[in-house]
Amino acid sequence: MKKALFTYDYGKEKMSLIKELGYDVIIKEEKGLFYSEELKDVEVLVCYDPFSTLDITKMEKLKWIQLSSIGIDQAPIDYIKEKGIILTNNKGGYSIPIGEWIVMNILQLAKNSIKFFEKQKNKIWRIDTSIIEIYGKTIGFIGTGTLAIEAAKRLQGFGVNILGLNSNGRNVEGFNKCFSKDVMDDMLRLCDFVVVTIPYTKETHHLINKERFNAMKDGVYFINVARGSVVDEGELIKNLKSGKIKGAALDVFEEEPLKEDSPLWDMENVYITPHNSWVSEMRNERRFKLIYENMKKYVEGEKLLNIVDLQKGY
Ligand SMILES: NC(=O)C1=CN([C@@H]2O[C@H](COP(=O)(O)OP(=O)(O)OC[C@H]3O[C@@H](n4cnc5c(N)ncnc54)[C@H](O)[C@@H]3O)[C@@H](O)[C@H]2O)C=CC1
Numbered sequence: 354m355k356k357a358l359f360t361y362d363y364g365k366e367k368m369s370l371i372k373e374l375g376y377d378v379i380i381k382e383e384k385g386l387f388y389s390e391e392l393k394d395v396e397v398l399v400c401y402d403p404f405s406t407l408d409i410t411k412m413e414k415l416k417w418i419q420l421s422s423i424g425i426d427q428a429p430i431d432y433i434k435e436k437g438i439i440l441t442n443n444k445g446g447y448s449i450p451i452g453e454w455i456v457m458n459i460l461q462l463a464k465n466s467i468k469f470f471e472k473q474k475n476k477i478w479r480i481d482t483s484i485i486e487i488y489g490k491t492i493g494f495i496g497t498g499t500l501a502i503e504a505a506k507r508l509q510g511f512g513v514n515i516l517g518l519n520s521n522g523r524n525v526e527g528f529n530k531c532f533s534k535d536v537m538d539d540m541l542r543l544c545d546f547v548v549v550t551i552p553y554t555k556e557t558h559h560l561i562n563k564e565r566f567n568a569m570k571d572g573v574y575f576i577n578v579a580r581g582s583v584v585d586e587g588e589l590i591k592n593l594k595s596g597k598i599k600g601a602a603l604d605v606f607e608e609e610p611l612k613e614d615s616p617l618w619d620m621e622n623v624y625i626t627p628h629n630s631w632v633s634e635m636r637n638e639r640r641f642k643l644i645y646e647n648m649k650k651y652v653e654g655e656k657l658l659n660i661v662d663l664q665k666g667y
């Protein structure tokens with residue numbers, strides 16, 4: 354029997370489906386999880402981020418880690434690489450709610466919702482003539498993976514021009530044109546909205562920096578739903594203050610939770626959600642479906658879904 358450690362309890366019914374596949378299942382809450390002797394022969398770890406307290410170097414039989422997240426930046430990648438442990442993620446598992454979140458925020462920015470919420474709170478009846486339509490506008494996605502694809506699909510009906518940036522400029526369905534990472538500024542110059550949907554890797558640290566903001570149109574709208582550190586937050590703040598960026602919607606930050614003294618909280622043109630875009634009532638259902646399929650493949654010796662390319666880092 355293969356021993357599997359789950360750091361989240363999917364409930365009796367679902368966990369018994371895993372046991373029926375032939376696993377000896379241990380369930381332990383992730384928070385403050387420490388190594389104990391019973392974890393010695395764990396072969397499969399299904400988790401989000403137990404790595405700050407759980408010493409996986411003591412789990413000598415560990416062969417496969419299934420993350421419940423899409424981002425892998427919380428995992429000890431060097432150790433995983435060194436030991437030849439397979440790492441799989443939840444790619445695709447949150448792209449529908451995030452696609453919806455992106456559409457919502459493009460519209461909120463264009464329609465100035467934040468100002469209306471404020472006026473409603475204060476019972477103020479005043480027309481806002483600064484509203485724009487998104488029809489005919491250009492929306493550029495930095496990264497054309499599952500998040501951008503689901504957003505692009507949902508934007509089709511709005512009559513927008515959808516651009517995408519990826520590693521080699523390959524065409525992706527749903528995008529009017531794709532650009533390679535070497536010519537990022539050519540795309541940025543065209544965009545009314547820039548949406549960051551790229552993984553955080555060594556290569557993408559502060560990918561969006563002073564020079565990239567300079568390349569963008571004056572009055573661009575900026576959205577980040579990937580990882581905070583893909584963007585130089587100091588530069589983002591400067592560009593928001595100067596008006597170069599007209600408004601932003603941010604779900605992720607260089608430091609989370611966002612500090613109380615961050616100027617972003619008080620900016621009247623910034624929408625903030627607390628790394629919440631991935632949440633919907635379907636999250637556990639979809640996550641479990643992937644976990645189940647993969648655990649079945651693992652016992653049957655088949656190739657797993659969503660294997661992370663440790664060289665590329667996503
Ligand atoms: N805010 C949230 O709750 C969530 C955030 N995320 C983040 O979003 C990221 C993207 O997710 P997916 O779309 O599912 O990823 P994905 O793996 O499907 O797509 C990644 C895309 O980025 C491109 N890319 C990667 N490195 C690049 C580079 N250096 N230059 C140009 N293009 C590059 C790839 O070509 C691909 O188009 C995740 O890695 C994760 O960090 C994911 C889920 C939830």
Ligand SMILES: O=C(O)C(=O)COP(=O)(O)O
Pocket residue numbers: 401421422423424425443447628631
């Ligand atoms: O899956 C991801 O990468 C996400 O960002 C989702 O949010 P989480 O990291 O699970 O809090």
